Amino acid sequence: MESKEPKKAKNALKRVKKTLSLSAVGKLSRDALKRSQSIDNQLQADKDRKQNELSLLLLGGACCGKSTFVKQLRIHYGDGFPEEERLQYKNQVHDNVSGAAHKIINYMHTHDISFEKECMMVQAEEFQRRNPVLDINEILKTPQPVEERPAASKGANSLLAMACSELSKRFAILNMKCNGLSLNDQQLLLTFWNDKNFQQCYKSGQSKETSPENLTPQEIYFCDNMNRILSENYVPTHQDILYIRRPTLGVIEHVFHVDDLLYRVIDVAGQKSQRKKWIHLFENVTVVLFFVSLSGFDETLEEDDTLNSLTDSLNTFHDVSHNHYLDKTDFLLFLNKYDLFKEKLKTVQLKTFLASYDGENTPDACVKYVRDVFHQHRPCHKQVYTHVSCATDVEMMSDILAKVLNIIAEINCKKSGKLF
Structure with a gap:
């Protein structure tokens, strides 16, 4: 017959193991509950954040x-x-007024109108060559070489990435024309502006009836502020920045x-x-x-x-x-x-x-x-x-x-x- 003492010891050992097991389970449960609460809190925080993001x-x-x-x-x-950033818009303002000058010079050519000093027409042509105007629609139409195109993939996100990658390449081309005007060309443009015949063509260029290359409201605004925006210490104003025309x-x-x-x-x-x-x-x-x-x-x-x-x-x-x-x-x-x-x-x-x-x-x-x-x-x-x-x-x-x-x-x- 088995003695009572070993039996009691075995039962005590079982109780200890059960207690330890329940304690471990309880710890695991508490850890799981904490993790669950943490996840719930994070989900609620994400929900609140998304509700506050429009x-x-x-x-x-x-x-x-x-x-x-x-x-x-x-x-x-x-x-x-801030003023430091407004200074960075100076080149874009210059490019806008340069584009207007292109149209006026082209108008003079078309209507056989010369500057008061005829030799200025040669300088005007050189000005146009140094400051070319890029046609945004031509840039968008230009196909990219096959080897430069992003690899085709499925899904809206990848399609958007592919579109943005392609446009980034083309935008790099456009950025070439955001160099503003050299000091010499700024002075030359002021010389054009003070020419009576250039002024006459500028006024004609504001009318859709008289000019197929009529000036935009933005170009008219910058031309009317020509002396200010070509001054030595020019800093673009809020109004100047609002009038800049630069396609997205x-x-x-x-x-x-x-x-x-x-x-x-x-x-x-x-x-x-x-x-x-x-x-x-x-x-x-x-x-x-x-x-x-x-x-x-x-x-x-x-x-x-x-x-x-x-x-x-x-x-x-x-x-x-x-x-x-x-x-x-x-x-x-x-x-x-x-x-x-x-x-x-x-x-x-x-x-x-x-x-x-x-x-x-x-x-x-x-x-x-x-x-x-x-x-x-x-x-x-x-x-x-x-x-x-x-x-x-x-x-x-x-x-x-x-x-x-x-x-x-x-x-x-x-x-x-x-x-x-």
């Missing part, structure tokens, strides 16, 4: 004011362009912090040839800001002179607003360049280019018609907030931006289920 996608045709809108955001809600290539993301919210503003190329890449940016967008150039009602696209600019904007708005990836995304519609629109209506009839319009040729009546036409092209369930704007007007945009950010914050609250 993605704003800027869409619209070329030269409609998207990039100027971003500059206004920087002026009012960003770093305001590829995708540029800007970040702004406003009232505990982080705004990711995505600015993309507006040229017609680049729009097929837009679809890869439609995912997880809080709102779409769609820009229309009101003053484009009597203009054609730079890359397609058979297509009316305003009609193209309307067609693009229809396609984008009906895209199923943006089915639940609200739109903010900016009818931009209102100042130029008003000025054009003084001499041009809207109905000449929009045959469906038969109202008065007043700014209010014409804007109302354009706004109504765009709203008719939106899906019936989609909310579209409309703003009439002038992206180069700092005071006007201050008020508009405050309203826009308030609307976007309200939209975000509704989507996240928060009370506003």
Whole structure:
């Protein structure tokens, strides 16, 4: 018969093992619970962060004011362009005024007009050779060599990376023309500017009727400030930076912090040839800001002179607003360049280019018609907030931006289920 003492010892050992086992299990459970709580906390933190991050996608045709809108955001809600950075825009300002000089010199050639000193025409031609103007549409059309193209791969992200890689190569070409003007060429340009015949052609170049290469509003602005921007101690002002015309290539993301919210503003190329890449940016967008150039009602696209600019904007708005990836995304519609629109209506009839319009040729009546036409092209369930704007007007945009950010914050609250 087995003695009682060893049996008691065995039972005691079992109890000790069981206690140790339960203790280990308890420790494991506590560790697992801590890990679970840590994961839950991280998920909640990520959720809160995402609810406070808003993605704003800027869409619209070329030269409609998207990039100027971003500059206004920087002026009012960003770093305001410190002087050190404003100095970096000097070359871009010079390139803009150099482009205007090209047009005026070409106009002089076409109409057989010489400078007061005929020998200056040779210097003007040399000026053009030293400061060539690159055609953005030609750059975009230029095919890249097969061996330089990124390897083909599947998926939206890789397609976007491939598009951006290709555009980066082409943007490097464009950057070659961002060298500004040498001191000698600055002085030469001032000499041109003080020439009576050059001035006459400049005034003619402002009229669409007298010049096929009419000057843009930006070029007119810089020419009117020629002496200031070619002075020795020139530092670009906020207004100068707003007027710089430099096409966006590829995708540029800007970040702004406003009232505990982080705004990711995505600015993309507006040229017609680049729009097929837009679809890869439609995912997880809080709102779409769609820009229309009101003053484009009597203009054609730079890359397609058979297509009316305003009609193209309307067609693009229809396609984008009906895209199923943006089915639940609200739109903010900016009818931009209102100042130029008003000025054009003084001499041009809207109905000449929009045959469906038969109202008065007043700014209010014409804007109302354009706004109504765009709203008719939106899906019936989609909310579209409309703003009439002038992206180069700092005071006007201050008020508009405050309203826009308030609307976007309200939209975000509704989507996240928060009370506003």
